Amino acid sequence: MGSIISPIREPLVTGNKTYNQITEDICAPTERAPSISWVIAFSVANVLAAVFLFTSAWTIWQGVGTWDLNRTIGWGWDITNFVWWIGIGHAGTLISAILLLFRQKWRTGVNRAAEAMTIFAVAVAGQFPLIHMGRAWFAFFVFxxxxxxxxxxxxxxxxxxxxxxxxxxxxxxxVLFWYVGLIPDLATVRDRARGFRKKIYGIFSFGWTGSAKHWQRWESLSLILAGLATPLVLSVHTIVSFDFATSVIPGWHTTIFPPYFVAGAIFSGFAMVQTLMIITRYVLKLQDYITIAHIESMNKVILLTGTMVGVAYLTEVFVAWYSGYIYEQFAFYNRAFGPYWFAYFAMMTCNLVSPQIFWFKKMRRNLYVTFIMSIFVNIGMWYERFVIIATTLARDYLPSSWSLYSPTWVEIGIFIGSIGVFFTLFLIFVRVAPVVAIAEIKHILKSSGDQYLEKQKEYVQKQQFSEKN
Amino acid sequence: MANSKNVLFGLYNDDDILIDAIKTARNQKLDIMDVFTPFPVHGLDPALGLAESRIHIAGFVFGLIGAITAMGFMSWISVSDWPIIYGGKPYWPVLSFIPITFELTVLFSAVGMVIVFFTICGLGPGVTAKVLDPRITDDMFCIAFDVSNMEENEKAGLQKFFEETGASEINQKSI
Structure with missing residues (x-):
């Protein structure tokens, strides 16, 4: 692969890897017995998932009356959680689709895990409208x-x-995009496995052999799927924002909602990717594939989208004032100084102020800072949805119908439990499938591996030296 | 396939060597059965002279079907089957139908293309992979020739070709 890469680019694969070593390193976690830390994490996640099952079952059995929703506040933690999870589910497809179209090579280190995370987050998000229906067994009425x-x-x-x-x-x-990408790697695992494992991976790898024509079609398919998924990912949160923007509630009925929701979704999605990848790369010893350069790139996206979200917050406030419309003005006054002021300030601090730390390169490349920041952003984005939903509904046009809302133990249980469901799925995933796209890493090795970049550098220096003399 | 093929194949340990070998084979007018690689090698398709994949046509056709299905179905419902006025909008509010039309276009296109991909590649759950060498999905690059109906001297020629182009291993297997 003679693609020329600037020698000043940071390597995306470090540690002098050969093709074989890449296979070994990435397949290893699926082949060895689970570590103690995995077992502990999995047990905790399972307990939380059980909490989710219990509290959802309780809701379905007893009715939505077990939540603190009322006639004024019809949407509370349920829809907050729904939008939060859907937002988290945006990073995966963004990384794999949009960054593929932009030919960003750093996507290869994180795309597989981010896509898996997307699928799990969307699966979890889908539960909330379902249980919110009350009679979940009639859910098929929506089709x-x-x-x-x-x-x-x-x-x-x-x-x-x-x-x-x-x-x-x-x-x-x-799911299609993720699985099509996974097939060649599952074939790699299959060809290393023996006995029963070989059979299982044989079924799931669909008989992949790595034929030249198949690779060509596979690349073509991936590219077109990326082209389709790019507008799709933007449309999903746009449509989620329509749930609010097409209503007549002050604070919701704004045209800024679609872009602002999409930016927020990317923002929170990348934060969750950071949270997961910082732990995953350490536990699975994948530091050579998910390097500091990857983390820094993602932090740049977080800085950009966080600032976009921040600008949107300020624009909303400005437009409310400038419109001269008292209901809109009150909605924003109420957000900042009403009964839920703490949610508004949590949102502002976590989403607008704190990401600004990433203007400093040192901070972008610091794992501890990144990890803490990613948690901050997760919290901030949850509060954003809470502010938009519950705070706005609590104070509508008629003071006589004003109300307050605080979650019951059932709602808290469902939220905490949903995190457990998500982690259960993710932890199973890291055990059974290659967490990093093996074939794609091999594909970029000769252009972004450290030893090749080093050679390129030497070559360029020699060239310059001979030109001088 | 019921009747098995007898395949003579060489394994190369680097993609650049592979590309050179393919070029040599094409110059010598050797009939390559297939090339197997662990990842999509850049420049392999032009070297092999593979025509560009036409899978995008399937994507377009299925997308079109999706768009027509969605728009047609919603229009039929709201104009003919059960017309209802929602919020003072006309019976046929085209703008309201755009989001679902878009979603179904993408859905049909993606699902259709993936099905076409698996079908034309002959891949699917339960398909047994005809693996020449397990290292092909790891770090080996393979050129394979179908030698079922070949004379010994032709085989020897291929053997020589592999040796000259730097194959690290030469094997024969029936698949």
Missing amino acids: PYPNTRGPLWVNFNSPLLWDVFAISTYATVS
Whole structure:
């Protein structure tokens, strides 16, 4: 591969790797017995997942009355969690699709895990509208199918229905994209395995051999899927924001919502990728593939999108004032100084102020700072959704219908439990599939491996030396 | 495939050597059966003279079907089957239909393309991989020739070709 790369680029694969070593390093976690730390993490995640099952079952059995929602505040933690998880589920496809179109080579180190994270986050997010329906066994009513009620169809003018289509499409396309990318790597695991394991991976790798024509079609397919997934990922959170923006609630009825939600989704998604990758690279010893350069690149995205979100916050406030519309003005006054002021300040601090630390290169490259920051952003983005949803609903047009809301133990249990479900799925994933895209790392090795970049550097220096003399 | 092929293949340990070997083979007018690599090697398709993949046509066709299905279905429902006025909008509010039309375009296109990909490649759950050498998915690059109907001297020629182009191993296997 003679692609020329500037020698001043940072290597994306370090440690003088050969093709074989890449296979060994990345397959190793799926082949050895689970470590103690994995077992502990998995047990904790399982307990939390059980909490999720119990509290959701309780909700379905007893009814949504077990939550603190009321006539004024119809959406609380449930939809907050839903939007939060959907937002987290944006980074994976962004990394694999948009960065593929932009030919960003650093995507190869993190795309596989980020895509898996996307799928799990979307799966978790999907639970919230489901249990919020109350009678979850009628959930299939949301799909337009010929029925005995007329047939009476769903309302195609409703953003809530658009959401059904957007999220199911997003989940499907993400799974396809992820799995198509996974097949060659599963074949690698298959060819190293023996006995029963070989059979299992043989089934899941679909008989992949690595034929030249297959690779060509595979690359072509990946590229077009990326082209499709790029507008898709932008559409999903746009449509989620329509749930709010097409309503007539002050503070929701704004045209800034779609871009602002998309930026926020990317922001929170990257934060969750950081949270997971910093731990994963350490536990699975993948520091040579997920390098500080990768982490720094993601921090730059966090800085950019965090600032975009911050500008959107300030724009909202400015437009509320400038519009001269008292209800809109009150909505924002209420957010900052009303009963839920702490949520607004948590959001502002975590999302707008704290990412500014990443203007400093030293901070971008510091793992501890990055990890703490990623947690901050996760918290901040959760509060953002809470501010938008519950705070706004609590104080609407009529003071007589003003209300307050605080979550019950059931709602808290569902939220904490949903984190458990997410981690259970992720921890299973790191055990059974290669966490880093093996084939794609091999593909960039000769252009971004440290030993090749070093050679390139020497070559350039020699060239310059001979020109001088 | 019921009847098995007898395959003579050489393994190379570097992609650059592989590309050179393929070029040599093409110059010598050797009939390469297939090339197997652990990752998509840059420059392999032009060296082999593979025509560009046409899978994007499938993507376009399925996308079109998706768009027509979505728009047609929603229009039929709201204009003919059960017209209802929502929020004072007309019976046929095209703008409201755009999000779902877009989503179904993407959905049909992606699902259709993936199905086409697996079908034309002959891949799927339960398909047994015809693995020439397990290291091909690790770090070996393989050129394979079908020698089922070949004379001994032709085989010897291929053997010589492998040796001259720097193959690290030469093997024969029926798949």
